[in-house]
Amino acid sequence: MKRLPWYLRDAIYLALFVAILLAASWALNALRFPGIAYYNRIIVMIGINITLAVSLNIINGHAGQFSLGHAGFMAVGAYFSAFLTYFYFSPLVEKYPSAQGALLVVAVLAGGALAAVAGYLVGLPSLRLRGDYLAIVTLGFGEIIRVLILNIEKIGGARGFSGIPHWSNFFWVYFFAGITVLVSFRLVRSSVGRAFLAVREDQIAAEAMGINTTKYKVKAFVIGSFWAGVAGGLFAHYMMYLNPTMFMFLKSFDLVVMVVLGGLGSISGSIIAAVILTILPEGLRMAREVLHTDKDPRMIIYSITLIVLMLTRPQGIFGRRELWQVLAKRKDAVPKKERDDAAA
Amino acid sequence: MQELLQNLLNGIAVGAIYALIALGYTMVYGILKLINFAHGDVFMLGAFVGYYAGRWAAAHANSGHPANYFIAGGIMLLSMAVCGVFGYLNERIAYRPLRNSPRIASLITAIGVSFLLEYGGQFVFGPDPKFFPTLTPKHIVHLGGIVTTNYQIIVLVVAVIFMGLLQYIIYGTKFGRAMRAVSYNFEIASLMGIPVDRVISTTFVIGSALAAVAGILFGLSYPKIEPLMGIMPGLKAFIAAVLGGIGNVPGAVVGGLTIGIVEAFVGGSQFSNFRDAIAFVILIAILLFRPSGLFGKYEAEKV
Numbered sequence: 001m002k003r004l005p006w007y008l009r010d011a012i013y014l015a016l017f018v019a020i021l022l023a024a025s026w027a028l029n030a031l032r033f034p035g036i037a038y039y040n041r042i043i044v045m046i047g048i049n050i051t052l053a054v055s056l057n058i059i060n061g062h063a064g065q066f067s068l069g070h071a072g073f074m075a076v077g078a079y080f081s082a083f084l085t086y087f088y089f090s091p092l093v094e095k096y097p098s099a100q101g102a103l104l105v106v107a108v109l110a111g112g113a114l115a116a117v118a119g120y121l122v123g124l125p126s127l128r129l130r131g132d133y134l135a136i137v138t139l140g141f142g143e144i145i146r147v148l149i150l151n152i153e154k155i156g157g158a159r160g161f162s163g164i165p166h167w168s169n170f171f172w173v174y175f176f177a178g179i180t181v182l183v184s185f186r187l188v189r190s191s192v193g194r195a196f197l198a199v200r201e202d203q204i205a206a207e208a209m210g211i212n213t214t215k216y217k218v219k220a221f222v223i224g225s226f227w228a229g230v231a232g233g234l235f236a237h238y239m240m241y242l243n244p245t246m247f248m249f250l251k252s253f254d255l256v257v258m259v260v261l262g263g264l265g266s267i268s269g270s271i272i273a274a275v276i277l278t279i280l281p282e283g284l285r286m287a288r289e290v291l292h293t294d295k296d297p298r299m300i301i302y303s304i305t306l307i308v309l310m311l312t313r314p315q316g317i318f319g320r321r322e323l324w325q326v327l328a329k330r331k332d333a334v335p336k337k338e339r340d341d342a343a344a
Numbered sequence: 345m346q347e348l349l350q351n352l353l354n355g356i357a358v359g360a361i362y363a364l365i366a367l368g369y370t371m372v373y374g375i376l377k378l379i380n381f382a383h384g385d386v387f388m389l390g391a392f393v394g395y396y397a398g399r400w401a402a403a404h405a406n407s408g409h410p411a412n413y414f415i416a417g418g419i420m421l422l423s424m425a426v427c428g429v430f431g432y433l434n435e436r437i438a439y440r441p442l443r444n445s446p447r448i449a450s451l452i453t454a455i456g457v458s459f460l461l462e463y464g465g466q467f468v469f470g471p472d473p474k475f476f477p478t479l480t481p482k483h484i485v486h487l488g489g490i491v492t493t494n495y496q497i498i499v500l501v502v503a504v505i506f507m508g509l510l511q512y513i514i515y516g517t518k519f520g521r522a523m524r525a526v527s528y529n530f531e532i533a534s535l536m537g538i539p540v541d542r543v544i545s546t547t548f549v550i551g552s553a554l555a556a557v558a559g560i561l562f563g564l565s566y567p568k569i570e571p572l573m574g575i576m577p578g579l580k581a582f583i584a585a586v587l588g589g590i591g592n593v594p595g596a597v598v599g600g601l602t603i604g605i606v607e608a609f610v611g612g613s614q615f616s617n618f619r620d621a622i623a624f625v626i627l628i629a630i631l632l633f634r635p636s637g638l639f640g641k642y643e644a645e646k647v
Binding site: 132 | 617624
């Protein structure tokens with residue numbers, strides 16, 4: 001059978017995905033038991049973290065540009081979209097309640113766009129820097145963004161931004177997570193994605209092959225920060241409150257940990273690591289009862305787990321491979337060079 | 345003029361502390377090319393050892409004033425020893441097994457160790473801020489027109505002593521020569537019979553001991569300590585190390601002082617809200633215009 005063109009296939013995937021999501025969100029709404037709000041919240045946070053981890057994976061994993069400022073881009077998207085809905089869209093929705101979903105999408109995409117602009121500005125210094133220096137500069141940019149937000153009174157400053165309408169929900173969060181994942185998969189298989197991989201593997205060789213390395217590095221930053229901004233917007237409209245301390249570099253560290261733990265460059269790895277690392281601290285709540293202590297040992301166990309995992313599997317859970325490639329265990333599933341790198 | 349000098353002195357006092365932390369960063373980065381994110385938290389550990397030792401000393405003093413320069417010196421040595429042991433274990437357990445893995449793996453492990461110290465600190469010491477005991481008598485000193493305490497002078501003197509000591513170790517001893525050789529090229533250094541592992545361990549011990557000194561000095565000057573106190577000074581010290589040219593010891597000192605002074609001036613101006621961001625602005629500016637730092641050597645990439 002002849003394969004359908006890619007856009008038709010993607011349209012079918014998306015339609016199926018949306019149908020499943022609608023069914024799932026209907027089921028979630030129908031469920032009623034004590035504490036459902038808590039589980040709902042975890043599930044939504046997982047979706048947001050998947051979007052963030054997969055988008056960071058484009059920058060860190062595919063293009064190989066080590067960024068520690070993802071929380072900054074998320075903050076830009078979160079604050080800008082919240083600003084739009086709070087000041088402009090909320091009155092509109094009061095008049096036309098049915099426009100809420102469309103306006104959420106507009107706000108979230110606008111937040112993503114501004115985050116992409118910020119990503120462009122941060123991507124520029126990557127012309128000159130690499131490795132650890134780039135990491136520390138992106139960390140610096142993230143912190144500068146945070147301090148700037150802290151000093152803008154209009155969006156709450158240090159008090160935080162409250163009163164954001166509760167528009168985002170399970171459906172929208174997973175809808176955008178799904179699109180991010182799909183875009184990410186399509187991207188790696190495209191010429192742009194191939195160029196990313198070439199820059200990651202060997203920048204000088206890539207340049208010799210005629211790849212404009214600067215252009216692709218900046219491109220990776222722009223795409224990655226766009227989706228981070230989208231995730232931020234969804235986060236803002238779910239939490240209904242934003243505070244600059246939510247976007248400290250510790251949040252960026254969390255995201256980097258997800259990407260590295262899943263395996264740099266492995267999309268399914270990022271997703272699984274995002275799920276595990278979001279659930280882990282929640283699941284560890286019981287540790288407190290087991291240890292009979294009134295202090296909270298969750299984060300200690302979390303950090304020890306992190307160290308042990310890195311010591312035992314420095315290349316991440318899946319290395320550079322995807323879940324099904326690991327499961328298939330077929331030697332020809334991955335070119336030899338990639339396999340050796342993953343093993344090294 | 346007076347205000348200018350006052351800001352300058354405050355800046356130098358903070359900068360000296362940043363410089364001591366920056367030395368640990370720069371030595372480790374020079375040798376392993378690893379940003380040891382846990383270093384700022386070792387600084388916190390040093391301050392807490394000083395806190396508990398200081399309280400113990402005060403409780404066991406026979407009578408009169410427990411604050412005394414000898415006891416303070418002893419507490420500082422104890423703190424250095426504890427942090428030194430921690431630095432050794434940290435390298436041995438968390439970094440050495442990953443020396444041949446991708447560098448990012450050790451970076452993540454460093455972040456893990458940093459989390460462990462921060463949250464472990466909250467668990468063991470409690471998350472609430474504690475008041476650092478006065479280890480030595482405190483009085484106000486008038487220097488020309490500016491008012492200061494003897495603590496700022498102690499901070500400066502102690503910092504200068506340790507910087508001098510480190511300079512001597514690195515450029516005046518056989519071990520220092522080994523250290524420089526390892527940082528230049530660690531494979532060839534090992535071919536020349538230099539015990540690379542031991543040199544790296546010792547570097548971690550020295551760096552951590554310096555962080556402990558910084559922790560105690562910080563506790564003396566800003567007596568509120570808490571388990572997350574190491575994060576910001578740690579980052580700023582790293583920036584100081586990059587500013588001076590990472591791997592370069594005098595550079596770390598100059599970088600630390602620069603950051604401290606600039607921060608003091610910004611903090612004293614109308615832009616005081618942006619105090620925490622200014623270090624990062626300096627960092628970005630320096631990396632854009634002089635990526636190897638003020639005193640770093642530019643290394644062309646070999647194909």
